[in-house]
Amino acid sequence: MSAPAQTGRGAAGLGARWAMVGLVFLATLINYLDRQTLSVAAPVIIDQFHLTNFQYSAIIFAFMLAYTVMNGVSGPMVDRLGSKLGYAVCIAWWSIAAMLHALARGALSFGVFRFLLGMGEAGNWPAGVRVVTEWFPPKERALASGIFNSGSAVGAVVAPPLIAWIILKSGWQSAFLAVGGVGLLWLLIWVFVYRTPPNAPAGASTRLIPFSRLVRSRWVCQFTVSKIFSDPVWYFYIFWFPQYLKSARGFDIAGLGKFAWIPFLTAGIGNLLGGAFAALLLSRGLGVAAARKRSVLLFAVLMTSAIPAVLASNVFVSIGLISTATLGYSGALANMLAMPADYFPAATVGSIWGIASMGAGLGGMIFSLLTGWVVDHYSYVPVFVGFGILPLIAAVIVWRLPERLTYHEGLIAQ
Numbered sequence: 001m002s003a004p005a006q007t008g009r010g011a012a013g014l015g016a017r018w019a020m021v022g023l024v025f026l027a028t029l030i031n032y033l034d035r036q037t038l039s040v041a042a043p044v045i046i047d048q049f050h051l052t053n054f055q056y057s058a059i060i061f062a063f064m065l066a067y068t069v070m071n072g073v074s075g076p077m078v079d080r081l082g083s084k085l086g087y088a089v090c091i092a093w094w095s096i097a098a099m100l101h102a103l104a105r106g107a108l109s110f111g112v113f114r115f116l117l118g119m120g121e122a123g124n125w126p127a128g129v130r131v132v133t134e135w136f137p138p139k140e141r142a143l144a145s146g147i148f149n150s151g152s153a154v155g156a157v158v159a160p161p162l163i164a165w166i167i168l169k170s171g172w173q174s175a176f177l178a179v180g181g182v183g184l185l186w187l188l189i190w191v192f193v194y195r196t197p198p199n200a201p202a203g204a205s206t207r208l209i210p211f212s213r214l215v216r217s218r219w220v221c222q223f224t225v226s227k228i229f230s231d232p233v234w235y236f237y238i239f240w241f242p243q244y245l246k247s248a249r250g251f252d253i254a255g256l257g258k259f260a261w262i263p264f265l266t267a268g269i270g271n272l273l274g275g276a277f278a279a280l281l282l283s284r285g286l287g288v289a290a291a292r293k294r295s296v297l298l299f300a301v302l303m304t305s306a307i308p309a310v311l312a313s314n315v316f317v318s319i320g321l322i323s324t325a326t327l328g329y330s331g332a333l334a335n336m337l338a339m340p341a342d343y344f345p346a347a348t349v350g351s352i353w354g355i356a357s358m359g360a361g362l363g364g365m366i367f368s369l370l371t372g373w374v375v376d377h378y379s380y381v382p383v384f385v386g387f388g389i390l391p392l393i394a395a396v397i398v399w400r401l402p403e404r405l406t407y408h409e410g411l412i413a414q
Contacts, residue, residue, distance in 0.1 A: 017135035017197070021148050022147075023189070023194065024128045024151070027087065027127075027190070028124060028148055028150075028151030029152070029155040030182055031091075033155045033159055033179045033182065034094060034098040035117070035121065037176055038101070038114070039238060040159055040257075041163060041167055041175060042056060043242065043256070044167060044172055045172060049105075051107055054369075055107045055372075056372060060235075060239050061368050062111040062112070063117060064235070066114075066118030067121060067122045067364070068360075068362050071361060073354070074350075075126040075350045075351040075352070075355065077123070078123060078126045078354075079130070079347055079348060083127055083196070084190070084191075086130075088187060088190060090120050090121075090124060091123075091124075091186060091187050093116075095184045096120075097113060097116035097117040097119070097180075098117055098179055098183065099176060100116065101113045101117075101173075122354075125337075126349075126357070127350065128149075128337075129337055129340065131148075132144045132338075132341070133349045138342060141338040142279065143272075143278075143334075145275065145337035146330070147271065147272070149334060150272065150330070152267070152330075153268030153271060156263075156267065157264040157265045160259075161258070168254070214355060215355060218402060219402055220352055220355055222397060222400070223339065223398070224356045224358065225397055226401075227357065227359040227360040228362055229393045230300075230363075231360035232366070232387070233325070233387045233390055233391055236367070236368075236383070237325075237326055240383075242256050259319060263322045264326060266326055267329065267330040270327035271334050273327070273331050274330060275335075277295050277298070278291045278335050278338075281294060289342065292342070293398055296335050296394075296395050298331075300328060300332050300392055301328070305321040305322070305325045305328070305388070306385075307385050308321055309322045309325065311381070325387075332395070336398070367387075371383050
């Protein structure tokens with residue numbers, strides 16, 4: 001296991017590191033506002049441009065393709081440029097790409113702009129994980145990761161009512177322009193506020209493991225495979241939940257604004273519960289690896305509630321069960337976000353998370369196209385059943401991760 005990253009221990013240091021993770025929380029919130037704008041606007045856009053479910057899934061596929069490829073680039077880029085400049089480049093790119101959606105005139109142009117958005121958004125998690133690793137010791141990383149990742153849930157909570165309101169008032173084009181502008185505003189704050197931890201270990205930025213060596217590590221490969229099965233579940237709720245409420249449950253755009261945020265509120269709670277549960281296990285003497293694995297398994301079991309959700313006749317029971325599944329996803333992810341830093345040097349975690357996110361993107365692409373095809377030819381029932389089972393597969397893979405690494409597998413002794 002790598003040595004804990006050193007951070008400021010005084011009152012100023014404590015306040016500074018929570019302020020930094022607060023900025024990452026806001027960036028992640030904005031990331032999901034940009035991502036969710038299309039999801040909320042989808043019923044309007046699908047009707048206006050006469051898109052099929054498969055065409056919509058192809059637009060999502062374009063986003064996931066760019067997201068997958070660029071994770072392999074953005075992780076190493078952030079490790080080399082550093083957290084401040086690397087994060088700035090990513091959010092500038094994705095904010096401009098979000099605003100370009102206002103120019104879309106059909107499936108092809110939406111696909112192009114979603115591809116550009118995916119290129120930029122891929123950098124958020126490698127950069128966020130690196131910031132947490134720089135500023136927090138191992139015992140606090142799951143909680144800090146849960147806090148910054150809860151920005152995704154809060155963004156998804158805010159998006160339905162906010163985007164629906166903007167669409168009803170000014171049209172869907174204005175929604176894309178507004179959320180892109182918020183990202184550029186964050187960029188100005190980040191450039192002037194973010195700084196490297198004052199007590200960071202000397203030479204930390206130079207302790208890099210070659211990318212080619214990381215991809216040969218059994219731990220990294222197995223962790224990446226787990227993401228292939230875990231993250232498509234979240235992408236389904238992000239990209240398809242509003243459309244599910246409209247087509248299967250009869251909601252209009254106003255109804256989406258009132259209720260489509262609920263599963264993402266519980267996802268935000270799950271981020272905090274995931275970190276708190278791991279901290280509780282650690283406080284009782286359990287090892288770091290064992291605490292993370294037990295936490296992932298527990299929250300993966302909660303995600304099976306997707307199966308009865310699609311079978312429930314009462315729509316609010318269905319939303320409640322889906323909300324339980326999203327809580328489970330974020331609780332598991334809070335621990336998975338912290339895992340690479342438990343094993344590898346701080347200067348390498350961005351690259352590792354980039355590799356793992358490539359797996360997540362690959363799974364997202366495959367299961368997104370399958371979702372569109374299955375919904376067009378059958379119904380949402382087999383889709384929900386599948387996304388209730390996939391988390392258990394991911395949890396078993398995480399459970400079998402090696403708890404110790406050899407030098408040959410990629411660990412650099414510190």
